[in-house]
Structures are given as C-alpha cells and as structure tokens.
Amino acid sequence: MADKPKFLRVFEGEVFDAPPVWFMRQAGRYLPEYRELRAKAGSFLDLCYDPDLASEVTLQPIRRFDLDAAILFADILLIPDALGQKLTFVTGEGPQLAPLVSANDIERYRACDVREHLAPVFETVAKTRAALSADKALIGFAGAPWTVATYMLAGGPVKDPAALRLRFYEDRKFIEDLIDVLTEKTIDYLNAQIEAGADAVQLFDTWASGLPWPVLDAVSVRPLDKISRAIKKAHPETPVIFFPKGVGEKAGEYALLQGCDGLGIDYAMDPSWARANLGGRVVVQGGLDPLLTVSGGDDMERAAQTYLKLFHDVPYIFNLGHGFTPQTPPENVARLVEIVRGGE
Template identity: 40%
Template sequence: MWPPLRNDTFLRACLRQPTDYTPIWLMRQAGRYLPEYKATRARAGSFMGLATNVDYATEVTLQPLERFPLDAAILFSDILTVPDAMGLGLSFAEGEGPRFATNVRDEAAVDRLAVPDMAKLRYVFDAVTSIRKALDGRVPLIGFSGSPWTLACYMVEGAGSDDYRAVKTLMYARPDLMHRILAINADAVAAYLNAQIDAGAQAVMVFDSWGGVLADAAFRTFSLAYTQRVLAGLQREKDGQRIPAIVFTKGGGQWLEAVADIGPDVVGLDWTTDLGAARRRVGDRVALQGNLDPMALFAPPEAVQAEARAALDSFGKGPGHIFNLGHGISQFTPPEHVAALVEAVHGYSRRLQVL
C-alpha cells in the first residue's frame, strides 16, 4: 500500500540501530514560525478549521520538509482532540490557548466521560493517511497524543493554567475521581494512537506536557502509571515493522529511569537535562530525543550551530539519539536559524561518527 521508505534514519535511531548521522525533527515544526503556515491558516479561517481539514493538515505537515531536510514529519493536529471527541467542546480564540466549553470537576461530570467513538476523530486518521501518501516515502510520519495526565489537566481546568489549582485540588481531595478520569483517558489515548498507526503513522509520541508540575509520588501515581497503561495498549508492530513509541515529559528529567522502565523505545528530554548524563543513566534501555533549548534558536546562526555541536558532543558517538528541541519551537523563531540548526546537526554528526 505504501511506497518504500527512502530515509529511515529516524526509525533506526529510535530503535538504537546504527545510523550514518543523527536524525533531526522539531516539535511544532509545522507551525507559526513559517510564513507559509500563516498563509494556510488564514485560508482555513481558524486553528480547528486547519486541523480538521485533511487537505490543509496535509499541506502544513509537509511545509517544513519543503524548507529543511528534516528526518521525520509529525502529524499536524492538537493534543486535545481526544477530550474534544468526548464532547467537552474544544475551541481556540485568536491569540489565546485552547479552551473547553465544559470542564470536568465533579462526580456527575466524571460519570459522563467515556472513551469516545473513534469515528468522531476520523478527520485525524484521514489526515494521517493523506500525509503518508503525500510523503511518498520521503521520511517517516509520527502520530501523537497528549498523555492521560496532560489531557486531564485541560479537562479539569477547562484551559491552560499557571498553578493547576483545580486539577491538583481534585487529585488530592478526590483521588478516586482522578483515577477514573485517567483510566478513561489512557484507554482513549491507546485506541486513538492505534487508529493513527492503522491509518499510516510509523511512530507515535505521547506528550506528557504537564507531568513535570507534579510532586514525585503524584507523578508516579497519576501520570507515569497511566502513560504505562497507554504503552501497554499500543500495537508495537504493523506490517512487519516495529512502531517506535516516544514518551516526553516536560520537566521530567528526574524521572528518566522510571520513564525508561515503562516500556517506550525513546524518552524525550527537555533542555534542563544533560544528554551525556542521561545516556549514562539509561544505558542501552532506550534511545533519547532532545534537547536544545528552543530559545537558543534566537541567537545568530553560528551560535545556534555551536549549541548543536555541544549537544551532539554531550551525547557522543554511537546509536540512539534523535536531535530535537527541548520543547516546541517558538512562533517567533527565524526560519533561517532552523536551517542553520539542521545543517549543523547533519554535518557535524556525520563527522562525529567517523572520528
């Protein structure tokens, strides 16, 4: 059904297999820092108009690959599509973050939750298939979802938060309700990612964007355990090929070993964790993805390239590194600085492998 993959460097790195160079892709690589994205979004009329239209989602997913020789594409979508399909009413006001029309803060609201009918997310799966076809074997396609805990943060708060007061209050006061929310979320995320794999995704990533706001015991109980439940429910092979699973917890460097132990192929790191030290901590259990500070991309190109070389030196030679930012790329990033980064990662890592 699919054309042969011409560049499998990213997939091989995920599985800690030898590569000629360190592959690179960027979180939010299809996005607001590109003028062509802004033009497409203007045609779509809104963020959700963009994300729910197969042609637009395909177009913006491929836009960064037309500019930069990146080693993977990532589906253009949002982490909150699953709770939206639960009926919570997702919207994006201009200049604001996501917001739900309905929040989940009491027993009655929790009782109404259920794993959504995946048919409500058909637009996502159709986009995955469309993008995979449009890539024509150029690079692999990554599917993704928010983690059960991160989804719960938005579902309870109703929007983003500075202190997570509502969701933490529910967690501490009614842990039984929180566990019910998270169990539903975990099963929904596993079903959602499996449907993306069936539609053509060649790797999947779980974004635990808000795991790092939790105390140690709470992280292990309310975030990590449910991310593990997602991984346990994933199909890890499709058409005879391994489907790598990536887990990224922003602010989660102190739990690196614990995250590695729940079964991902790759653990994503933010910029607060040293790559070389992380590699020594996990050994050959998992590959590592990361972890340049996105703000480094505002420095002149030669400084960007120096930071890239420093990160590659920190990881060192050998397999198992996917270069990325430590979080999503800023909308204000100059595209020419991204070009300098990709060039430096590819060029320097090739030299590093043969030294």
C-alpha cells in the same frame, strides 16, 4: 534497508554520524507558508479537522528543511473535543474547554467513540503518509492523559498547577477515573493513527513537571505504561516515544517502562546526565533549548554540538527540548539542520 527512514532505523539500534532530525512544533506560526494557509482556513480547529489543509501543514517543514520525520498536524485537545467538551481557540488566550468536566461526565465519556469524531485526523495521516517519500517517517501523537486532564479540569491553559495537585489529594477517585477514561481513549486514538499510516507515535506530557513521585506515578507514569503496552501489543514494530517535560531524574522511571522505545529530554535536563543514565537504554531524543533557535549564531551551534558529541555513540534523534516559538527565524532552523547534517 536504504529506503527505510533513518528515523526508524535508530530504533533498531543504528548509530549515525549525523543523527536523524525533526523538531517539535516544526509546522506552525514561525513559517510564512503556514501563516498564509492559516489565514485561509478559518478557525484553528477547522484547520485541524480539514485533512487536505492539515496534511499540507504537516508537509511544509519537510519541503523546506528536508527533515527526517514529519509529525501530524493536530492538537492535544482533540480527544476532549471528541468526548463532547466543546473546544474553541481564542486569539491571545489559547484553547478554551467548556463546560468544566465533573464526575457526572465520566460514564458518558466511557461510552464515546472517539474514532468516529476524529476520523478526519486519520484521513490526514493517510494523505500525509501517501505524500511522503519512503525515506521519511510520519509521527502520530497525542497528549498524555494527565496533560489533557489538566486542560479539561481548568477549562483552558493551566494557571495554577498547585490547584490541580490539590484536586488529586481531595478527590483522588475522580481524577483517577478521568485519567483512566483518557488512557483508554488515547489507546484507541493512537492505534487508529498507526492503522492509518503513522510510523511511530509520541505522547506529550508537558504538565508532568513539579509533581511529587506518588502523584507523578499515578497520573503520568502508570497511564503511559498502560498506553504503550497496549500499542505494542497491537503494533509491536511501532516505536513509542514519551516526552515527560520537566521530570528531571524521574525520566529514568519512564525509560524503564516496557513499552518505551524513545524518550524526549527537555532543555532543562543536563545532557551529560541523560547520556549516562538514558543513552543506550532507550533512544534519547532532543534537548536543545528552542530559544537558541531564535537567537541563532555561535551559541546555537555550540549547544547543538554538545548534544551531537555526547550522543555520538548511541542511537539518538536530534530535536529540541520543547517546541519552536513563533518568533523563530526559519533561516536559523535551516542552519541548525546543516549543523546536524555536518557528519554526512
């Protein structure tokens, strides 16, 4: 039991004075060792598809901060790339997908075997799990179907979420068909990550924010319910975590889903509400505003202590309420880990 990762023991109901800690975007541009490796890799996509380099990037923050879990280094848009919607990353603009997905693409997407195209990702998982000590967990992940669909429909980062909501109202069948395909492919993708060695999986629904309940239920809650049930059927012991950013009190609907073991809360959510309504029902994860790790100091410490005190008596994972930004000083991250570990 002592060697079993603290991160996994939380999902068995254990409560720790110093909870397990990891961070969203813990591997990335704020680390000088990442920037050095990234410069050698060629394109960002080359880095994602190179198992040796992607595994090294995954391990970098574990070596530096001795965190309780590593999260696979990849990108949420690898599934559309595997489906044949060409993915590129443009400096200063972010991801670009072409051509824009249409109703004519749906059946072709259904026939695609994403496992074959994404085999390098599964090799990264296996290499990373082999390199991690037994007391560290490895988290696999995917973008939630709605968030991935928004990029596929917009051809890149979403500039007008209202336009995609209107698309749902005007052509609901097409949107639901696309979500259905992405749901099935995400199940395949995450199951393959688990088979390769991932100890848990997280689904990021970063564009769930601002959707009226009937839309949110159709494009986010129900697909995540289907994915998590399928994963739990194939791998009953593997924790499934949802991160539906910006959904506010609708987070309670996700926590009720049968396959939901953990729920990430974002920095805008009142942690007292989360403790009262989510704590004890699921493992709550996160909450800290990532910009506090940029400024550091007393404000960061006070905010971290708020979460540590509120969730001291229920299973909890310390994390951010979104990912690190590139300007985050690594020394502030090290200090934050010290604060969390103060109970040990």
